[in-house]
Amino acid sequence: MKENKSRKKLAAGLIIVIIAVGTAAVKIGAFLPTIGDADTPANSYVANYYITNAVKETHSYNIVTAVLADYRGFDTLFETCVLFLSALVTMMVLFGKEKVPKMPVKNLAEDKYSAAFGGDIMDASFRIVVPIILIYGIYVLFHGEISLGGGFQAGALIACAYLLDRIIPSIRMGRGKIKEETALIIASMGAFFYVITGILPMFNGGNFLEFAKLPFGSSLAAESIVKLHTAGILMIEVGVTVCVMGVIIAILEVVLERTDFDE
Amino acid sequence: MNQIADHLPVLVILLPLCGTLLCPIISHFNINAGKRTVITALFLSIVCAVLQLIQVITTGEAIHYWLGGWAPPIGIEFVIDGLNGVVILLVAIISFTTALYSSPFEKLERIDRIHSAGYYSMLAFLSVGLLGLSSTGDAFNLYVFMEITAISGYGLIAVGEDKGPIASFRYLMTGTIGACMYLLGIGFLYAATGTLNMADLADRLTGLMDSPLIVMSAACLIVGFGIKMALFPLHGWQPAAHSYAHPAADPMIAGIMIKIPAYAMLRFFFCIFDEQSHVMQLFFNAIGVMAVIGILFGSLKALRYDTYNKILAYSSIGQVGYIAMGFAIGNFYGIIGAILHIVSHAFMKAGLFYTSGALKYKYGIHDINELGQVYRKMPVTSLTMVICALSMIGLPPFAGFFSKWYLALGAIEKGNYFYVAVLILSSLLGAIYFFRIMEKLFMGEKTAREKELPEKSRFELPWQMLLPLLTVVAAVILLGLFNAYIVNGVLKTTIWEVVLT
Numbered sequence: 001m002k003e004n005k006s007r008k009k010l011a012a013g014l015i016i017v018i019i020a021v022g023t024a025a026v027k028i029g030a031f032l033p034t035i036g037d038a039d040t041p042a043n044s045y046v047a048n049y050y051i052t053n054a055v056k057e058t059h060s061y062n063i064v065t066a067v068l069a070d071y072r073g074f075d076t077l078f079e080t081c082v083l084f085l086s087a088l089v090t091m092m093v094l095f096g097k098e099k100v101p102k103m104p105v106k107n108l109a110e111d112k113y114s115a116a117f118g119g120d121i122m123d124a125s126f127r128i129v130v131p132i133i134l135i136y137g138i139y140v141l142f143h144g145e146i147s148l149g150g151g152f153q154a155g156a157l158i159a160c161a162y163l164l165d166r167i168i169p170s171i172r173m174g175r176g177k178i179k180e181e182t183a184l185i186i187a188s189m190g191a192f193f194y195v196i197t198g199i200l201p202m203f204n205g206g207n208f209l210e211f212a213k214l215p216f217g218s219s220l221a222a223e224s225i226v227k228l229h230t231a232g233i234l235m236i237e238v239g240v241t242v243c244v245m246g247v248i249i250a251i252l253e254v255v256l257e258r259t260d261f262d263e
Numbered sequence: 264m265n266q267i268a269d270h271l272p273v274l275v276i277l278l279p280l281c282g283t284l285l286c287p288i289i290s291h292f293n294i295n296a297g298k299r300t301v302i303t304a305l306f307l308s309i310v311c312a313v314l315q316l317i318q319v320i321t322t323g324e325a326i327h328y329w330l331g332g333w334a335p336p337i338g339i340e341f342v343i344d345g346l347n348g349v350v351i352l353l354v355a356i357i358s359f360t361t362a363l364y365s366s367p368f369e370k371l372e373r374i375d376r377i378h379s380a381g382y383y384s385m386l387a388f389l390s391v392g393l394l395g396l397s398s399t400g401d402a403f404n405l406y407v408f409m410e411i412t413a414i415s416g417y418g419l420i421a422v423g424e425d426k427g428p429i430a431s432f433r434y435l436m437t438g439t440i441g442a443c444m445y446l447l448g449i450g451f452l453y454a455a456t457g458t459l460n461m462a463d464l465a466d467r468l469t470g471l472m473d474s475p476l477i478v479m480s481a482a483c484l485i486v487g488f489g490i491k492m493a494l495f496p497l498h499g500w501q502p503a504a505h506s507y508a509h510p511a512a513d514p515m516i517a518g519i520m521i522k523i524p525a526y527a528m529l530r531f532f533f534c535i536f537d538e539q540s541h542v543m544q545l546f547f548n549a550i551g552v553m554a555v556i557g558i559l560f561g562s563l564k565a566l567r568y569d570t571y572n573k574i575l576a577y578s579s580i581g582q583v584g585y586i587a588m589g590f591a592i593g594n595f596y597g598i599i600g601a602i603l604h605i606v607s608h609a610f611m612k613a614g615l616f617y618t619s620g621a622l623k624y625k626y627g628i629h630d631i632n633e634l635g636q637v638y639r640k641m642p643v644t645s646l647t648m649v650i651c652a653l654s655m656i657g658l659p660p661f662a663g664f665f666s667k668w669y670l671a672l673g674a675i676e677k678g679n680y681f682y683v684a685v686l687i688l689s690s691l692l693g694a695i696y697f698f699r700i701m702e703k704l705f706m707g708e709k710t711a712r713e714k715e716l717p718e719k720s721r722f723e724l725p726w727q728m729l730l731p732l733l734t735v736v737a738a739v740i741l742l743g744l745f746n747a748y749i750v751n752g753v754l755k756t757t758i759w760e761v762v763l764t
Contacts, residue, residue, distance in 0.1 A: 072403075088418065206332055207332045208331070
């Protein structure tokens with residue numbers, strides 16, 4: 001009875017909070033800028049600068065990439081670090097849990113039909129899909145500067161290819177897998193490559209992450225500076241890709257080894 | 264040399280970041296080398312923080328560092344002035360000592376290389392997050408660093424004692440709400456002004472203070488920072504998290520993880536918003552009420568418990584209330600008191616958690632009833648405990664006295680004698696619970712038995728653990744003795760020029 005009462009109280013409290021937040025949201029909605037209105041402060045100040053100058057200054061036709069990787073590249077560095085950190089914390093928390101004993105390979109061969117991921121046709125077709133996903137991932141990585149895409153998506157795609165390869169049962173089962181620790185090291189190296197890209201300009205008289213001062217070009221012509229921006233954006237996108245890939249693989253491996261699917 | 268001097272603000276953060284990212288791969292080859300990389304990086308970070316603070320004091324001007332070479336508000340900038348120079352140095356010192364302090368615990372637990380690398384990576388990330396929070400001059404960048412701080416905090420709490428994962432999950436839930444509230448607040452500010460740079464925000468907000476967007480934004484920010492700094496009605500996650508976190512990382516979690524959001528709150532409410540406006544005065548009154556209830560609640564709750572860590576955790580709720588009270592007072596002395604209390608309480612609470620960790624390391628003690636006669640075997644630990652406790656109560660000449668003194672001066676200047684009464688009352692309550700611990704320590708009967716330790720050391724504890732204890736004692740005494748210099752030489756001009764304009 002007591003528990004019931006306190007639950008009712010909790011529910012009443014939650015309903016009051018929800019109503020209060022809802023009313024506040026409705027009230028505040030009238031003061032928020034209209035979407036797409038060019039005269040609001042949100043659209044006319046810094047955003048306007050990005051729209052006018054991004055292509056000229058960074059040579060990146062995708063303005064989102066220009067803001068994400070160049071103007072506010074420092075934020076993205078730490079967003080990448082947040083991902084690495086999430087993999088690290090997941091690993092540290094789950095290491096307390098015991099590993100599920102591995103099924104012997106021989107058993108698996110006999111048990112092939114029941115252990116299949118989605119039936120034979122699905123398995124066979126997914127194996128064809130894997131290389132295509134990989135190619136698409138690479139395309140998304142290198143094309144991110146011009147069209148939609150970028151490091152985060154490319155990393156997720158590549159990890160997705162690995163995931164399919166990992167969970168479709170095959171004779172290779174358990175042999176081609178990446179260890180958790182290796183995946184974590186790959187992720188940390190990806191983030192470190194991003195940091196290195198930022199540090200390189202510091203040896204050439206620039207600030208941290210100042211792509212215009214990357215020590216690759218010798219001439220100071222406007223054209224070559226724009227190319228340096230392109231190079232910098234590409235380098236950090238590669239770093240992000242590697243990091244995201246490592247993070248997803250690490251979390252996947254940690255969880256897979258500690259989950260018993262037969263139960 | 265000149266070149267390095269130009270990059271100091273970013274180097275303070277880059278060095279621990281490189282250390283933490285390289286730690287997993289170096290540990291793969293040599294378990295001790297990875298650990299040493301992190302400790303060395305954190306030490307170099309202290310050196311950079313000191314050089315940076317000296318540069319700020321001698322030139323008398325704030326350092327602006329444009330990341331990516333983009334001028335604000337287009338890009339992100341770091342702004343270092345006298346105020347956050349001090350806070351950065353504080354974070355760097357406590358991070359380094361905590362990393363050093365952690366190494367004997369490893370031998371105790373006999374852990375493998377992934378655990379070791381992971382622990383040090385998380386610790387260094389916590390340090391990176393806190394350093395970033397205190398250096399940045401960009402509101403969204405602050406959110407990113409807040410995330411880094413929070414996630415590494417969740418990890419360090421979860422790898423702690425048995426109840427760690429549950430405490431961590433509670434913090435995860437509340438902390439996420441806090442981060443969302445902060446992000447909402449920033450969103451409203453961006454909608455009203457179109458910029459994220461703090462200095463630019465302050466310029467563009469003049470005359471806008473009565474707009475509902477800004478009122479809503481300030482309310483969201485109070486909830487967001489309140490959760491992160493465990494201000495009274497929003498403190499639910501804090502006692503469990505501080506009690507069950509990893510004993511070696513606890514000094515950092517309890518000492519500075521709840522102080523830096525308080526510093527960020529100061530930045531927002533005094534540097535960005537116009538603190539003289541009618542709306543902000545209302546909010547300051549609300550913060551004052553929260554602070555007063557929090558101070559009394561924390562001190563009274565601390566009386567109830569016999570677990571050492573729980574007492575310290577509840578006392579932290581009260582002490583964060585002092586900082587918030589400084590904001591509510593809002594005049595020169597109030598701000599000075601709040602800042603000095605951020606610094607001195609960070610050292611005192613870190614010191615008390617160092618002693619708690621040392622007791623766990625040597626005896627496995629959690630309960631204060633088992634403390635009897637421990638001082639005979641652990642003189643330095645007991646000395647640290649006594650000095651930090653006296654400073655917490657607010658006895659001169661220790662650091663804690665002066666921060667409370669400035670708070671009282673500010674309250675009197677504002678004519679608010681109620682705050683003074685609360686200060687005195689809570690100091691008396693603090694005296695009760697701390698003298699209870701000391702009574703058990705010096706007069707209780709001997710019950711504790713020493714644990715089997717992996718290696719004998721010449722002193723009561725390994726030197727890696729003694730050094731942090733001594734650093735804290737020195738800091739508490741020096742901050743007390745030289746506080747006039749710190750206030751006049753470092754903080755005064757910054758506060759008049761930046762905070763109270």
